[in-house]
Amino acid sequence: MYWFVLIVSGLLEAVWAVALAKTEGFTRLGPSLLFGGALVVSMGGLAYGLREIPVGTGYAVWVAVGAVTTAVYGMIALGEPASLARILCLVLIVSGVIGLKLVS
Structure with missing residues (x-):
């Protein structure tokens, strides 16, 4: 369950990153609200995952899921x-995270 929540939280990192770009400096209400909501839930999921997953591995997985998802969405x-x-480069990020998971 911890890993599932961590992965979903990483996906939400991509949501808040894209929403942040759409806020236009927090001048647009809808994207700003989406950013704030996704950020809070994403961080909460990361915190939950780190109850059981080592911080170095958990944070790396969370960042990688968010970064790769955001980059793929952008493309x-x-x-x-x-x-x-x-x-x-994205494949290298995923490979590194899989390696961290395997050795932790």
């Missing part, structure tokens, strides 16, 4: 470049 939905080099 698919926002037209950001999807070069081979960027995709390879």
Whole structure:
């Protein structure tokens, strides 16, 4: 259950990151509210996961899930470049996190 909550919290990190970009400096109410809500729930899930998961591994997984999800969303939905080099870097992030999980 801790791992599931941690992964969902990482996905919510991507939600608040994208919402933050849409707030236009917190001048737009809807995205600002989405940002705040997703941030609180994401941090709460991270805190819950760290009850059982080592902090170094848990935080790395949370950040990686959020970063990779945000980058992939940017490439698919926002037209950001999807070069081979960027995709390879994302694969390296995922590989590193899997390695951390395996050795912890």
